[in-house]
Amino acid sequence: MPSLFIEFQSQVEAVKQRHTAGEINQNERDNLIRQLKLNDPTWGDIWMLSPAGDWFRKAKSSPTWVRDFPLDLVELPDIPIDHMDIHQVAKTIHGCTHCPLCETRTRAVPGEGPIDADLMLIGEGPGFHEDKQARPFVGNAGQFLEELLAGAGYKRSDVFITNVVKCRPPNNRDPQAEELTACSDYLDRQIELIDPKVIVTLGRFSMARYFPGESISRIHGQPKRVNDRLIVPMFHPAAALHQPRFRPLITEDFQKLPQFIAQAASFAAQPDEPDDLSDAEQLSLF
Numbered sequence: 260m261p262s263l264f265i266e267f268q269s270q271v272e273a274v275k276q277r278h279t280a281g282e283i284n285q286n287e288r289d290n291l292i293r294q295l296k297l298n299d300p301t302w303g304d305i306w307m308l309s310p311a312g313d314w315f316r317k318a319k320s321s322p323t324w325v326r327d328f329p330l331d332l333v334e335l336p337d338i339p340i341d342h343m344d345i346h347q348v349a350k351t352i353h354g355c356t357h358c359p360l361c362e363t364r365t366r367a368v369p370g371e372g373p374i375d376a377d378l379m380l381i382g383e384g385p386g387f388h389e390d391k392q393a394r395p396f397v398g399n400a401g402q403f404l405e406e407l408l409a410g411a412g413y414k415r416s417d418v419f420i421t422n423v424v425k426c427r428p429p430n431n432r433d434p435q436a437e438e439l440t441a442c443s444d445y446l447d448r449q450i451e452l453i454d455p456k457v458i459v460t461l462g463r464f465s466m467a468r469y470f471p472g473e474s475i476s477r478i479h480g481q482p483k484r485v486n487d488r489l490i491v492p493m494f495h496p497a498a499a500l501h502q503p504r505f506r507p508l509i510t511e512d513f514q515k516l517p518q519f520i521a522q523a524a525s526f527a528a529q530p531d532e533p534d535d536l537s538d539a540e541q542l543s544l545f
Protein backbone atom coordinates (compact mmCIF):
# COMPACT_ATOMS: atom_id res chain seq x y z
CA MET A 260 0.00 0.00 0.00
CA PRO A 261 2.63 2.68 0.76
CA SER A 262 3.96 2.29 -2.78
CA LEU A 263 0.47 2.95 -4.22
CA PHE A 264 0.26 6.25 -2.34
CA ILE A 265 3.78 7.21 -3.36
CA GLU A 266 3.01 6.39 -7.01
CA PHE A 267 -0.17 8.47 -6.75
CA GLN A 268 1.77 11.41 -5.31
CA SER A 269 4.21 11.21 -8.22
CA GLN A 270 1.29 11.40 -10.70
CA VAL A 271 0.16 14.60 -8.99
CA GLU A 272 3.71 15.93 -9.09
CA ALA A 273 3.90 15.18 -12.84
CA VAL A 274 0.82 17.34 -13.44
CA LYS A 275 2.33 20.15 -11.37
CA GLN A 276 5.54 19.95 -13.39
CA ARG A 277 3.59 20.28 -16.65
CA HIS A 278 2.11 23.50 -15.23
CA THR A 279 5.52 24.77 -14.12
CA ALA A 280 6.89 24.02 -17.61
CA GLY A 281 4.06 26.10 -19.16
CA GLU A 282 2.39 23.14 -20.90
CA ILE A 283 -0.95 23.64 -19.06
CA ASN A 284 -2.56 26.61 -17.36
CA GLN A 285 -3.65 26.80 -13.70
CA ASN A 286 -7.23 25.66 -14.36
CA GLU A 287 -6.06 22.66 -16.38
CA ARG A 288 -3.56 21.80 -13.65
CA ASP A 289 -6.23 21.91 -10.91
CA ASN A 290 -8.77 19.95 -12.96
CA LEU A 291 -6.26 17.24 -13.82
CA ILE A 292 -5.26 16.87 -10.16
CA ARG A 293 -8.92 16.62 -9.08
CA GLN A 294 -9.52 13.90 -11.64
CA LEU A 295 -6.73 11.72 -10.27
CA LYS A 296 -8.06 9.14 -7.81
CA LEU A 297 -6.49 6.29 -5.88
CA ASN A 298 -8.57 3.19 -5.11
CA ASP A 299 -7.51 1.52 -1.89
CA PRO A 300 -7.74 -2.24 -2.52
CA THR A 301 -7.65 -3.07 1.20
CA TRP A 302 -10.71 -1.13 2.39
CA GLY A 303 -12.32 0.10 -0.83
CA ASP A 304 -11.73 3.74 0.09
CA ILE A 305 -11.06 6.30 -2.63
CA TRP A 306 -8.36 8.90 -2.12
CA MET A 307 -7.62 12.20 -3.81
CA LEU A 308 -5.17 15.05 -3.32
CA SER A 309 -6.61 18.52 -3.69
CA PRO A 310 -4.75 21.03 -5.90
CA ALA A 311 -3.69 22.69 -2.63
CA GLY A 312 -2.08 19.44 -1.47
CA ASP A 313 -4.60 18.22 1.13
CA TRP A 314 -5.56 14.54 1.22
CA PHE A 315 -9.25 13.52 1.11
CA ARG A 316 -10.79 10.07 1.61
CA LYS A 317 -14.22 8.74 0.72
CA ALA A 318 -15.42 5.40 2.04
CA LYS A 319 -16.96 3.16 -0.62
CA SER A 320 -20.36 3.31 1.08
CA SER A 321 -20.25 7.06 1.76
CA PRO A 322 -21.07 9.98 -0.56
CA THR A 323 -18.86 12.32 1.46
CA TRP A 324 -15.22 13.24 1.00
CA VAL A 325 -13.45 13.89 4.30
CA ARG A 326 -10.08 15.43 4.97
CA ASP A 327 -7.85 12.59 6.09
CA PHE A 328 -4.26 11.47 5.79
CA PRO A 329 -3.09 8.12 4.43
CA LEU A 330 -1.65 6.36 7.43
CA ASP A 331 0.60 4.37 5.14
CA LEU A 332 2.59 7.56 4.68
CA VAL A 333 2.91 8.18 8.42
CA GLU A 334 6.13 7.16 10.11
CA LEU A 335 5.41 5.65 13.51
CA PRO A 336 8.53 6.25 15.57
CA ASP A 337 8.87 4.39 18.81
CA ILE A 338 7.94 7.37 20.97
CA PRO A 339 5.57 7.91 23.89
CA ILE A 340 2.05 8.99 23.02
CA ASP A 341 2.55 12.44 24.54
CA HIS A 342 5.17 13.11 21.83
CA MET A 343 3.03 11.92 18.90
CA ASP A 344 1.38 14.18 16.33
CA ILE A 345 -2.26 13.70 15.36
CA HIS A 346 -1.47 11.32 12.47
CA GLN A 347 0.81 9.20 14.63
CA VAL A 348 -1.95 8.98 17.25
CA ALA A 349 -4.41 7.85 14.54
CA LYS A 350 -2.00 5.26 13.20
CA THR A 351 -1.36 3.93 16.69
CA ILE A 352 -5.12 3.64 17.26
CA HIS A 353 -5.53 1.68 14.03
CA GLY A 354 -3.00 -0.86 15.27
CA CYS A 355 -4.02 -0.79 18.93
CA THR A 356 -4.60 -4.02 20.83
CA HIS A 357 -4.84 -2.55 24.33
CA CYS A 358 -8.35 -3.84 25.03
CA PRO A 359 -10.61 -6.67 23.80
CA LEU A 360 -12.50 -4.35 21.40
CA CYS A 361 -9.59 -4.80 18.95
CA GLU A 362 -10.74 -8.38 18.40
CA THR A 363 -14.24 -7.51 17.19
CA ARG A 364 -13.73 -4.20 15.35
CA THR A 365 -13.61 -3.99 11.58
CA ARG A 366 -11.74 -0.68 11.62
CA ALA A 367 -10.78 1.60 14.44
CA VAL A 368 -12.22 5.15 14.33
CA PRO A 369 -9.65 7.67 15.59
CA GLY A 370 -11.77 10.73 14.79
CA GLU A 371 -11.62 13.49 12.19
CA GLY A 372 -11.53 17.24 11.83
CA PRO A 373 -9.13 20.18 11.73
CA ILE A 374 -6.13 20.12 14.05
CA ASP A 375 -6.92 23.72 15.06
CA ALA A 376 -10.67 23.24 15.65
CA ASP A 377 -12.25 25.53 18.25
CA LEU A 378 -14.92 22.93 18.91
CA MET A 379 -14.46 19.25 19.72
CA LEU A 380 -17.32 16.77 20.01
CA ILE A 381 -16.76 13.59 22.00
CA GLY A 382 -19.26 10.77 21.64
CA GLU A 383 -19.30 7.29 23.12
CA GLY A 384 -18.02 4.79 20.56
CA PRO A 385 -18.31 3.78 16.91
CA GLY A 386 -21.47 2.03 15.75
CA PHE A 387 -22.11 -0.30 12.81
CA HIS A 388 -21.53 2.20 9.99
CA GLU A 389 -18.65 3.96 11.75
CA ASP A 390 -16.87 0.62 12.17
CA LYS A 391 -17.16 0.00 8.40
CA GLN A 392 -16.14 3.49 7.24
CA ALA A 393 -13.54 4.33 9.92
CA ARG A 394 -15.39 7.63 10.46
CA PRO A 395 -17.20 8.92 13.56
CA PHE A 396 -20.90 9.84 13.49
CA VAL A 397 -22.10 8.57 10.13
CA GLY A 398 -25.55 7.11 9.52
CA ASN A 399 -28.68 8.70 10.97
CA ALA A 400 -27.08 10.06 14.14
CA GLY A 401 -24.31 11.63 12.03
CA GLN A 402 -26.82 13.24 9.71
CA PHE A 403 -28.72 14.67 12.67
CA LEU A 404 -25.46 15.91 14.16
CA GLU A 405 -24.72 17.77 10.92
CA GLU A 406 -28.19 19.38 11.10
CA LEU A 407 -27.54 20.43 14.70
CA LEU A 408 -24.18 21.94 13.75
CA ALA A 409 -25.73 23.74 10.79
CA GLY A 410 -28.36 25.22 13.13
CA ALA A 411 -25.50 26.73 15.16
CA GLY A 412 -23.75 28.03 12.03
CA TYR A 413 -21.06 25.32 11.75
CA LYS A 414 -20.15 22.75 9.15
CA ARG A 415 -19.07 19.28 10.13
CA SER A 416 -15.66 20.03 8.66
CA ASP A 417 -15.23 22.91 11.15
CA VAL A 418 -15.16 20.64 14.19
CA PHE A 419 -13.10 17.71 15.45
CA ILE A 420 -15.29 14.69 16.17
CA THR A 421 -14.20 11.62 18.11
CA ASN A 422 -15.33 9.13 20.78
CA VAL A 423 -14.21 7.95 24.20
CA VAL A 424 -13.53 4.48 22.78
CA LYS A 425 -12.15 4.22 19.27
CA CYS A 426 -13.36 0.68 18.46
CA ARG A 427 -16.94 -0.51 18.21
CA PRO A 428 -18.29 -2.37 21.24
CA PRO A 429 -20.03 -5.53 19.95
CA ASN A 430 -23.76 -5.02 19.27
CA ASN A 431 -23.35 -1.38 20.36
CA ARG A 432 -23.19 -2.36 24.03
CA ASP A 433 -21.91 0.21 26.53
CA PRO A 434 -18.13 0.52 26.71
CA GLN A 435 -16.77 -1.17 29.82
CA ALA A 436 -14.63 0.52 32.46
CA GLU A 437 -11.41 -1.23 31.45
CA GLU A 438 -12.01 -0.30 27.79
CA LEU A 439 -12.56 3.36 28.69
CA THR A 440 -9.37 3.35 30.76
CA ALA A 441 -7.34 1.61 28.06
CA CYS A 442 -8.45 4.13 25.43
CA SER A 443 -8.23 7.33 27.48
CA ASP A 444 -4.60 8.20 26.63
CA TYR A 445 -5.55 8.60 22.96
CA LEU A 446 -8.34 11.03 23.73
CA ASP A 447 -6.14 12.94 26.20
CA ARG A 448 -3.48 13.39 23.51
CA GLN A 449 -6.05 14.42 20.87
CA ILE A 450 -7.41 17.08 23.23
CA GLU A 451 -3.88 18.28 24.02
CA LEU A 452 -2.97 18.57 20.31
CA ILE A 453 -6.21 20.19 19.13
CA ASP A 454 -6.58 22.37 22.22
CA PRO A 455 -10.24 23.25 21.50
CA LYS A 456 -11.93 26.21 23.16
CA VAL A 457 -15.07 24.17 23.77
CA ILE A 458 -15.58 20.44 24.24
CA VAL A 459 -19.10 19.05 23.87
CA THR A 460 -19.66 15.68 25.47
CA LEU A 461 -22.35 13.65 23.72
CA GLY A 462 -23.90 11.02 25.95
CA ARG A 463 -23.17 9.52 29.34
CA PHE A 464 -19.67 8.11 28.95
CA SER A 465 -17.98 11.23 27.64
CA MET A 466 -19.93 13.33 30.16
CA ALA A 467 -18.56 11.16 32.99
CA ARG A 468 -14.98 12.25 32.16
CA TYR A 469 -15.84 15.77 33.34
CA PHE A 470 -19.05 15.44 35.36
CA PRO A 471 -18.77 12.16 37.30
CA GLY A 472 -21.98 11.04 38.93
CA GLU A 473 -24.06 13.72 37.21
CA SER A 474 -27.29 13.22 35.29
CA ILE A 475 -27.46 14.46 31.70
CA SER A 476 -31.11 15.43 32.15
CA ARG A 477 -30.09 17.78 34.96
CA ILE A 478 -26.96 19.43 33.53
CA HIS A 479 -27.30 19.28 29.72
CA GLY A 480 -26.35 22.55 28.05
CA GLN A 481 -24.68 23.96 31.20
CA PRO A 482 -20.97 24.59 30.61
CA LYS A 483 -18.19 24.09 33.14
CA ARG A 484 -14.92 25.98 32.85
CA VAL A 485 -11.81 23.79 32.99
CA ASN A 486 -8.70 25.98 32.73
CA ASP A 487 -9.21 28.05 29.54
CA ARG A 488 -11.84 25.75 28.09
CA LEU A 489 -15.57 25.18 28.44
CA ILE A 490 -16.93 21.65 28.71
CA VAL A 491 -20.59 21.38 27.72
CA PRO A 492 -22.57 18.18 28.36
CA MET A 493 -25.28 17.41 25.81
CA PHE A 494 -27.60 14.57 24.92
CA HIS A 495 -26.30 12.09 22.37
CA PRO A 496 -27.91 12.75 18.94
CA ALA A 497 -28.95 9.08 18.75
CA ALA A 498 -30.90 9.49 22.01
CA ALA A 499 -32.71 12.48 20.54
CA LEU A 500 -33.58 10.45 17.44
CA HIS A 501 -35.01 7.62 19.55
CA GLN A 502 -36.80 9.83 22.07
CA PRO A 503 -38.39 12.86 20.37
CA ARG A 504 -38.79 14.75 23.65
CA PHE A 505 -35.00 15.24 23.74
CA ARG A 506 -34.93 16.79 20.27
CA PRO A 507 -35.82 20.39 21.20
CA LEU A 508 -33.43 20.21 24.17
CA ILE A 509 -30.40 19.17 22.13
CA THR A 510 -31.32 21.63 19.36
CA GLU A 511 -31.48 24.48 21.85
CA ASP A 512 -28.18 23.43 23.46
CA PHE A 513 -26.38 23.33 20.10
CA GLN A 514 -27.64 26.80 19.22
CA LYS A 515 -25.73 28.18 22.23
CA LEU A 516 -22.38 26.96 20.87
CA PRO A 517 -21.28 30.26 19.23
CA GLN A 518 -21.89 31.99 22.57
CA PHE A 519 -19.86 29.35 24.46
CA ILE A 520 -16.97 29.61 22.00
CA ALA A 521 -16.96 33.41 22.36
CA GLN A 522 -16.93 33.04 26.15
CA ALA A 523 -14.05 30.58 26.06
CA ALA A 524 -12.09 32.80 23.66
CA SER A 525 -12.11 35.52 26.30
CA PHE A 526 -10.66 33.24 29.01
CA ALA A 527 -7.04 33.61 27.87
CA ALA A 528 -7.18 37.24 28.99
CA GLN A 529 -8.88 36.42 32.31
CA PRO A 530 -7.54 34.69 35.43
CA ASP A 531 -8.96 31.27 36.30
CA GLU A 532 -11.80 31.13 38.76
CA PRO A 533 -10.67 30.69 42.39
CA ASP A 534 -9.79 27.06 43.19
CA ASP A 535 -12.29 26.81 46.05
CA LEU A 536 -15.34 27.18 43.81
CA SER A 537 -17.20 23.89 43.64
CA ASP A 538 -18.27 22.47 40.31
CA ALA A 539 -21.87 23.36 41.14
CA GLU A 540 -20.91 26.96 41.80
CA GLN A 541 -18.90 27.10 38.58
CA LEU A 542 -21.87 25.80 36.64
CA SER A 543 -23.99 28.62 37.96
CA LEU A 544 -21.52 31.19 36.64
CA PHE A 545 -22.84 30.63 33.16
Ligand code: SF4
Binds near residue numbers: 424
Ligand atom coordinates in the same frame (compact mmCIF):
# COMPACT_ATOMS: atom_id res chain seq x y z
S1 SF4 B 1 -10.97 0.74 22.00
FE1 SF4 B 1 -9.12 1.99 22.27
S2 SF4 B 1 -7.83 0.81 23.69
FE2 SF4 B 1 -9.38 -0.61 22.87
S3 SF4 B 1 -8.36 -1.56 21.10
FE3 SF4 B 1 -9.55 0.21 20.33
S4 SF4 B 1 -8.06 1.89 20.29
FE4 SF4 B 1 -7.19 0.29 21.60
